[in-house]
Amino acid sequence: MNHWLITQWRIVKTGAQNFVRNLTLAIAAIAVMVITLTIILFSVIASQTFNNTIQQITNKIDISIYLKDSVAANDEQRTKIMDELKAFNNVREVKFISKEDALEAYKEANKKNPDLLAAISQTDNPLPASLQVKPVDPNKIDEIKAYLEKPEIKALQSEETSYSGDRKVAIDKITQATTFMQRAGVVGIIIFTIVSIMIIFNTIRMAIFNRRDELHIMRLLGASTWFIRGPFVVETVMYGIIAALLSVLICNSLFVVSSSAFEASSLGVLDIKFAANFFSDHYLVILTAQLAIGILIGAASSAIATRRYLKFKTSK
Amino acid sequence: MILLDRVTKVYNRNNTALDRISLHVQQKEFVIIIGTSGAGKSTLLKLLTREEKPSSGKIVIGGLDYDKLKDRDIPLLRRKIGVVFQDFKLLPNKTVFENVAFALEIVGFGSREINHTVPRVLDIVGLKGKENRMPAELSGGERQRVAIARAIVRQPKILIADEPTGNLDPKHAWDVIKVLEKINRYGTTVLLTTHNQEIVNKLKRRVVTIQGGRVVSDRANAEYNKGLTK
Numbered sequence: 001m002n003h004w005l006i007t008q009w010r011i012v013k014t015g016a017q018n019f020v021r022n023l024t025l026a027i028a029a030i031a032v033m034v035i036t037l038t039i040i041l042f043s044v045i046a047s048q049t050f051n052n053t054i055q056q057i058t059n060k061i062d063i064s065i066y067l068k069d070s071v072a073a074n075d076e077q078r079t080k081i082m083d084e085l086k087a088f089n090n091v092r093e094v095k096f097i098s099k100e101d102a103l104e105a106y107k108e109a110n111k112k113n114p115d116l117l118a119a120i121s122q123t124d125n126p127l128p129a130s131l132q133v134k135p136v137d138p139n140k141i142d143e144i145k146a147y148l149e150k151p152e153i154k155a156l157q158s159e160e161t162s163y164s165g166d167r168k169v170a171i172d173k174i175t176q177a178t179t180f181m182q183r184a185g186v187v188g189i190i191i192f193t194i195v196s197i198m199i200i201f202n203t204i205r206m207a208i209f210n211r212r213d214e215l216h217i218m219r220l221l222g223a224s225t226w227f228i229r230g231p232f233v234v235e236t237v238m239y240g241i242i243a244a245l246l247s248v249l250i251c252n253s254l255f256v257v258s259s260s261a262f263e264a265s266s267l268g269v270l271d272i273k274f275a276a277n278f279f280s281d282h283y284l285v286i287l288t289a290q291l292a293i294g295i296l297i298g299a300a301s302s303a304i305a306t307r308r309y310l311k312f313k314t315s316k
Numbered sequence: 317m318i319l320l321d322r323v324t325k326v327y328n329r330n331n332t333a334l335d336r337i338s339l340h341v342q343q344k345e346f347v348i349i350i351g352t353s354g355a356g357k358s359t360l361l362k363l364l365t366r367e368e369k370p371s372s373g374k375i376v377i378g379g380l381d382y383d384k385l386k387d388r389d390i391p392l393l394r395r396k397i398g399v400v401f402q403d404f405k406l407l408p409n410k411t412v413f414e415n416v417a418f419a420l421e422i423v424g425f426g427s428r429e430i431n432h433t434v435p436r437v438l439d440i441v442g443l444k445g446k447e448n449r450m451p452a453e454l455s456g457g458e459r460q461r462v463a464i465a466r467a468i469v470r471q472p473k474i475l476i477a478d479e480p481t482g483n484l485d486p487k488h489a490w491d492v493i494k495v496l497e498k499i500n501r502y503g504t505t506v507l508l509t510t511h512n513q514e515i516v517n518k519l520k521r522r523v524v525t526i527q528g529g530r531v532v533s534d535r536a537n538a539e540y541n542k543g544l545t546k
Contacts, residue, residue: 006424010421214408217406220367221422222392222423312366313367
């Protein structure tokens with residue numbers, strides 16, 4: 001074996017040996033890393049789950065355009081409006097609801113109210129046909145609104161478009177809330193990650209501070225910087241790997257337990273079923289990311305923390 | 317081999333540890349440095365291993381001028397010097413064998429050479445059979461001998477021994493001195509600091525006395541002994 005390889009092999013071996021011989025210190029550091037990595041992982045999953053809930057809510061937001069009976073019956077006119085609406089970038093879907101469909105839906109919604117059903121069956125179908133427009137982003141419907149307010153389009157409608165009434169307020173509230181939640185999720189992840197990195201870095205710094213004499217002795221014996229630092233990096237990378245695996249394992253068992261305990265229900269705004277699915281669908285990505293974070297933080301913290309103990313005296 | 321020219325070391329402005337010390341040690345020489353505690357012996361040794369930088373003056377060891385030494389050259393310098401530290405400085409997480417082997421690993425010795433050399437050196441210092449002990453399990457004297465084994469295992473050109481017999485009973489102390497004499501016979505320059513008058517008397521070597529950070533006497537052992545009996 002050549003000299004370089006022998007040295008690298010010794011660095012890895014010494015790192016593993018130190019890990020075993022400083023087991024209490026290792027366990028303490030790993031415990032901190034497991035907790036922080038788990039928090040990061042949880043906040044990512046929680047934010048994804050919130051996003052999904054938000055998506056589901058925004059999916060339900062639509063604009064109902066009530067058509068005059070004459071327009072509804074005129075295929076050409078109806079198709080023209082639909083095509084024009086579909087041409088907007090912000091329109092995901094345009095659905096036509098005929099008078100009959102509207103009546104069916106009304107009956108279905110009020111089937112427990114025989115008085116209403118009786119009243120409606122005594123007259124001709126009073127419900128207008130409508131177009132349901134689902135926007136991509138409910139925050140940016142001004143363009144669509146402007147189109148619908150044009151006199152020639154307005155003339156085709158039987159009553160006010162439904163976004164302009166009470167629903168407008170509700171839609172605005174929902175979109176405001178969801179935007180806030182999404183931003184809060186991202187900020188939360190960033191804060192958790194920064195705090196976690198600081199905590200892990202500090203833990204490793206303390207562990208190395210405890211062993212600064214060793215570093216000093218190795219320096220006095222003429223060991224090169226990498227020969228001293230290497231084993232510490234190997235050791236803390238091992239912390240990172242173990243902590244990453246444990247954090248994924250903890251999340252895994254928690255989701256398995258919780259999804260069976262709650263039986264696909266949700267916990268407040270947290271849709272556990274979705275969270276569990278998200279976790280299992282992205283298992284490999286999550287595992288790789290956690291390993292990468294663990295290894296990176298471990299290596300960087302020990303490399304930085306050993307620096308000050310490896311410096312040569314420069315003062316005269 | 318070792319040249320100090322008017323070397324001064326001042327800590328915190330008014331604490332002068334060494335005051336214009338000049339010393340010239342030839343290759344293969346065996347020099348004993350004596351002096352009371354605080355006389356400046358330890359500072360002198362720290363300057364030689366470049367643990368400290370001199371405030372002024374010139375140090376040249378084995379042709380290396382300390383003024384021109386870059387940080388990355390310091391490990392190379394230290395590999396040429398074997399040091400027995402007064403407080404041993406053993407690595408607490410390594411066994412006796414690994415502590416001695418570490419000195420060889422630094423310079424890239426192969427496992428076979430290490431497995432061959434280390435037991436022999438441990439035998440020389442009387443630690444055969446204690447290879448797998450941790451430093452915490454050893455007595456003060458045993459730790460000191462591990463430190464000596466580590467310092468001599470590389471067969472350095474220069475050996476600096478700071479009170480290597482301080483914690484040893486007379487028999488072991490003398491064994492250690494014999495090891496130092498032996499390594500000196502093989503060509504290593506030895507610098508020994510000690511408080512032990514008996515060793516100074518018996519060794520019949522050059523004796524340098526330091527007091528208050530200055531060399532107050534530097535003479536061959538015979539002269540030194542004569543001075544004592546006056």
